[in-house]
Amino acid sequence: MEIQFSETDGTQTGSVAALEALLKKVRHPFAPGDAVGIKLHWGERGNESFLEPVYARTIVSWLASLEARPFVFDTTVLYSGGRRLGKDSLETAARHGYTAEYLGCPLVIADGMDGRDVIDIPAGYKHFATVQVASLLQSTPGFFIFSHFKGHLASGYGGAVKNLSMGFASRAQKQRMHADVRPTLKPGKCTRCGVCVQVCPSKAAAMTPGEPPRYDLKRCIGCAQCIAACPETALKIQWNASPEMFQEKLVETAAAVWSQIRHRSVLVNALIKVSAECDCLPGKAKIIAPDFGFLAGASPLALDEACVRFLGADTITAAHPGLAWQRQSTYAREIGFIT
Numbered sequence: 135m136e137i138q139f140s141e142t143d144g145t146q147t148g149s150v151a152a153l154e155a156l157l158k159k160v161r162h163p164f165a166p167g168d169a170v171g172i173k174l175h176w177g178e179r180g181n182e183s184f185l186e187p188v189y190a191r192t193i194v195s196w197l198a199s200l201e202a203r204p205f206v207f208d209t210t211v212l213y214s215g216g217r218r219l220g221k222d223s224l225e226t227a228a229r230h231g232y233t234a235e236y237l238g239c240p241l242v243i244a245d246g247m248d249g250r251d252v253i254d255i256p257a258g259y260k261h262f263a264t265v266q267v268a269s270l271l272q273s274t275p276g277f278f279i280f281s282h283f284k285g286h287l288a289s290g291y292g293g294a295v296k297n298l299s300m301g302f303a304s305r306a307q308k309q310r311m312h313a314d315v316r317p318t319l320k321p322g323k324c325t326r327c328g329v330c331v332q333v334c335p336s337k338a339a340a341m342t343p344g345e346p347p348r349y350d351l352k353r354c355i356g357c358a359q360c361i362a363a364c365p366e367t368a369l370k371i372q373w374n375a376s377p378e379m380f381q382e383k384l385v386e387t388a389a390a391v392w393s394q395i396r397h398r399s400v401l402v403n404a405l406i407k408v409s410a411e412c413d414c415l416p417g418k419a420k421i422i423a424p425d426f427g428f429l430a431g432a433s434p435l436a437l438d439e440a441c442v443r444f445l446g447a448d449t450i451t452a453a454h455p456g457l458a459w460q461r462q463s464t465y466a467r468e469i470g471f472i473t
């Protein structure tokens with residue numbers, strides 16, 4: 135499957151030039167007058183490795199040159215922080231420079247400001263018969279899926295497949311995908327700082343003074359926010375089921391979304407600022423690879439696999455040792471989600 139690549143010299147100016155060069159040769163389905171939603175991640179509040187808005191602005195300019203009507207969007211998330219509701223998420227976007235004034239187009243919360251503007255679409259796979267996603271999926275003529283390729287604590291890496299999946303999913307669907315993740319404490323590492331309790335959206339994490347935190351696994355919704363936020367890495371994932379199941383659910387949701395939008399979409403992955411963890415986490419994640427540039431392709435799986443080849447599988451394994459992250463690829467093939 136053909137992948138187009140545009141190399142950066144590693145500077146921001148060079149990366150913008152690389153993206154512009156890629157856009158000049160990318161095939162697209164957009165007609166003048168089409169509203170085109172640019173799906174991207176503007177970073178959790180406090181995250182420092184998200185993609186700067188200059189790349190989104192470059193895409194907006196390109197779409198405007200096609201006489202399309204671009205807008206930028208994301209969905210609400212499960213956990214507490216800066217993106218749980220639409221209002222918070224737009225504030226976080228603005229802090230990161232994603233404003234309508236700068237981008238030259240509106241910003242939209244695709245599942246509504248309260249996260250309730252959702253629809254069910256068919257899936258027909260072993261985990262999900264249907265998946266629930268932002269209603270905007272149905273009403274928008276075109277999509278530009280702009281994915282920041284980087285590491286991820288539960289799936290090894292996140293790219294186009296994850297952006298289509300978690301990125302379009304309603305909060306309920308996000309919860310269904312996370313349902314098998316639970317925290318487990320390595321007591322010797324815990325400093326009893328209380329961060330895990332502060333970030334827990336379901337009050338499943340609790341502490342009494344002088345005691346280590348406890349986690350009520352019946353209340354836990356598996357959002358993994360405590361695991362991600364712990365400054366001492368004192369929490370690790372305890373899987374309720376096989377660790378691969380999260381990836382399978384991720385892939386099924388992406389496949390269902392892609393089946394609805396593939397003929398009206400463009401896919402571009404950014405292989406710059408490649409951090410060990412995803413942009414959902416606050417703080418500065420370790421950068422695990424040099425900046426390569428931007429890739430375009432017709433298949434989300436092929437695009438992500440091309441990014442894996444650039445990085446080298448060992449780089450992902452080193453960032454997330456012991457995680458069978460290859461399940462995204464093998465399961466996508468098993469269910470025929472390859473184009």
Ligand code: SF4
Pocket residue numbers: 319323324325326327328329330331347363364365366367368369
């Ligand atoms: S965030 Fe980590 S170190 Fe702090 S109390 Fe929770 S488990 Fe312990």
Ligand code: SF4
Pocket residue numbers: 315316317330333334335336337338339349353354355356357358359360361
């Ligand atoms: S205890 Fe469960 S619900 Fe609370 S932050 Fe951790 S994973 Fe999320």
